[in-house]
Each structure stands twice: as structure tokens, then as C-alpha cells.
Amino acid sequence: MERFDVVILGGGLVGLTLGIALSAHGVKTAVIDPAEPADVTAAGFDGRVSAISSTSHAMLQAIGVGAHLEGKGCPIDRIWVSDGLEPGALDFVPDADDGVMGTMFPNRDLRLALAQTAAQADNLTRFQPDRAVRVDRDADAVTLTLESGATIQGALLVAAEGRNSPTREAAGIRTTRWQYSHTAMVTAIDHDVPHANTAYEIFYVGGPFALLPMLPGTRSAVVWTVPTEQAPAMLKLSERAWLAEAQKRIGGFLGEIRLAGPRSSYPLGFHHAARIIDTRLALVGDSAHAIHPIAGQGLNLGFRDVAALVEVLVEGMRLGLDPGDPQLLARYQRWRGLDALMTSVAMDGLVRLFDVPGKLPSLVRRAGLAAVQRTPMLKGRFMAEARGQSGALPRLLAGERV
Secondary structure, eight states: OEEEEEEEEOOSHHHHHHHHHHHHTTOOEEEEOOSOHHHHTSTTTOOOEEEEOHHHHHHHHHTTOGGGSTTTOEEEOEEEEEETTOSOOEEEOOOGGGOOSEEEEEHHHHHHHHHHHHHTOTTEEEEOSOOEEEEEEOSSOEEEEETTSOEEEEEEEEEOOOTTOHHHHHTTOOEEEEEEEEEEEEEEEEESSOOTTEEEEEEETTEEEEEEEETTTTEEEEEEEEEGGGHHHHHHSOHHHHHHHHHHHHTTTTOSEEEOSOOEEEEEEEEEESOSEETTEEEOGGGTEEOOGGGSOHHHHHHHHHHHHHHHHHHHHHTTOOTTOHHHHHHHHHHHHHHHHHHHHHHHHHHHHHTOOSHHHHHHHHHHHHHHHHOHHHHHHHHHHHHTOOSOOOGGGGTOOO
């Protein structure tokens, strides 16, 4: 029976990042994932893009993933938030020495970079494609029987399985959850006018319409939120009709537009676990919390889980503690529980603010955006959130070695 310090169930963006980060610190780690490696890096597997905050990017650089992302991301130099195309927009432009507010990466490029880094990691073993058919956790260890027939043991089990985590459910960890009445349509467009590294969030009665800068400078990702009942009809529109509807929401400021990728859709929901630990178990990423993509903070929230758990485990193991020690897990719960809850509640509140139909809410939104634009303290707070620099951060997010 092979023994590991940490066993991670789920090898997605958050799970594999955790495995790489732990292995970089000499922690013997296993990652188990049922997906074929070639499938998850195929061009059509995940057409989404992710806004990686400056702190998350520093972490990826520190653990070696950044080297495989060179030249793949588009910096976000400006964020423009407006209610429709009306005056009173909130315009975030950092000072010259503040650096970018984040970087847009296609999810496929993130997956490829993680796979390339994982292949070179000395202390990381990937069981993929494979799955755990039996998991036994007790006070002494975690024992897993895999579909391949292998049996492995670990001191700590980490669930990074996504929103519908079976490990979280099996542990009896309750979640607060609900579905939003919206669906996100995702694609990419090419346009005649360069985006100048600007991310646009334009709010309409039916839902926000986001344009996110990609490379080259005349390509943007589109995240178009529509009422769920309208999504099937919108997705069935011909390419020409869909582009015409999109152009109405853009208002023509990017010139002529053309589709640059397939169209897909994702239901939108919220959940938050009542706790993120159990006996020799920790939850990370969407297994612990999932939020609306309105501010692009979902993946960054998962990366903050990674950085905190790595710091807690590495420092504890240096003191001679077992990775599954209740003291270490309690520290992880304290550190991440409040930040994740506050971010989740804030994002949900933002969704509900912009989801109210009618003229009066629109006027209130415009007044609120204008007020933030005129208030340096509030504007600075929003910019700190965009960079992921609020609150007490793990050292790994600052690019430091733990």
C-alpha cells in the first residue's frame, strides 16, 4: 500500500494547483481524478476564461506554473462598469506604479500549464483516469480503494471535486445553496476596435453582459447572462442573429464583431458549506463555496484556499505535526471560513442589487456607481478586491516561499 501525506480528490484547476504547491514543499501528494488527461486539455472541453488576480498570479509564479503561462494572458489595465450604456459609469484605472488589476487566461491554457508543471513535480503522483470507489476515514488515517484496484493511504484527504462534491455530502457537511434564475452564455468574439486591455461589465435588466480582454488585442471573451427561460432560444439563434443581439448590448464601441469560438452555457448558482473541515478532511474551491461569476472571483477564492491550506500544512509539518492534525485543520477553518463567507455574501448581494427589474433600480444603480467613482476610499477598496489584496493573505499569494 502506497502512503502519502495528502490525497486530493479532484484534479481540476484548484485541485491540481494544490497538489503542485504541496509537492513543491516536499509534501508527498496524490491527486485522483476520473477524467482523461487529454480530454480536459482539449480545445472544446472548457471554453471559459478566468480573471486571475495579481495575488493569484504571484502564487502561480511561485510554484512554477507561471513559466508555462508566459505570453498566454492578457493584462487587465482597466475595468469599466456601467448600467446599460448610460452615463455614470464606474471606471477603474490603477496608478502607473500599481500594476495590473489582473490577467485574463483561457481556462484551457491554465489546464495545460498545470499539466506541464505537474509532470515535472517530484513529490506528486497522479492517478488519472481513476476514481475512489471506497474511502475510509478515521482518527488515524484515510484509506482509499481505487477503481484501478490500487489501495493508497494518506494522513489528510482534500476534496476538490467541484460544486456537487460527493465527499462533502458523505461527510454530512450541510450547505446553504440556491440557483439563480439566470444562465451564462459564454463565447469569444473578434472585433475591429482594440479593447485596450479593458474589461467591461455592462448591466441590463435581463442580466450583466461582460466583455473580457483576450490576446490578441482585438479579441474578447463574452459572458452574457440571460434569464434561464430565454437561454435555449438564445443559443439556437443563428450566428448572424446572435451577433446582432450582442452588438445591441455592446453599442458598437468595438466596431464590427465576429464569433471567435463556440457558444456554450452554464447554469448559475450559489452554495456555501457550513464548515470546510471534518476528521482528516478539508474542502477547497467549489467543494467549499461557489459564487456568481459577476466579479470573476470564484477561481481566485479557490486559490486563496490553496495558499492558506499549504501554509497551514507546511508550517505544521515542520513542527512535527501530522497533516491531518485537528489543530491544523481548525486553523485552516478559522482562516478561510470568514473570508470565504464575506466574499460569497458580498457577491450574492451584488447579484441581487443588479437583478431588480424596473426604472427606479436602474437609477439607483447609476447613482451608486457615480458615488463610488467620486469616493477614493470606496474605489480603492473595490480595486483591492479585484487584485485579491484584501484581508490577511497567505505568504504564497505574495509569491513568497512558505
